[in-house]
Amino acid sequence: MVNLLMARDPELATLPEEGTSPLYIAILLENGIIAKTLYELSGGVLSYSGPNGRNALHVAVQR
Template sequence: MSQMVRHLITLARGENTGVNRTKEHLEIENKLKETALHQAICIGNNDTVKLLIQEDSELASFPKDGTSPLYLAILLEEDIIAETLYNASHKKISYSGHHSIYERLFA
């Protein structure tokens, strides 16, 4: 999965067009206000989490009004991912949860 994400990030950078849309694409949310980072956490892929955070360090505190990636990692008992998020954020990270997490778990 990390290789596919790396390829998609390269395409979003627009090296051929000169238009970098990486941040814009990484911050796209689904109806549960989740980003690609949330999805990487759900499947437990720490390499992809690292790759996404390297591209957009603000992604760990995104979305502002939804379930934080750290909260999701802790809820899913992804301890290594939670540590990765915490360390990448320079220890300034949201751990807020949201009711939408229950929609994901019990849908």
């Protein structure tokens, strides 16, 4: 599903600038395949944002 969505619009991984990003959710759910796919298909340009001022790094460290 991630491949299909990213093929349609590669900028999806850059959204939102504030709020909870797809990368944050993938890491929170411990789904490395989705996280890696988002990173690779976005060319490394993606949103790391999460709720309450946290980001993907915060959740990754907790995992």
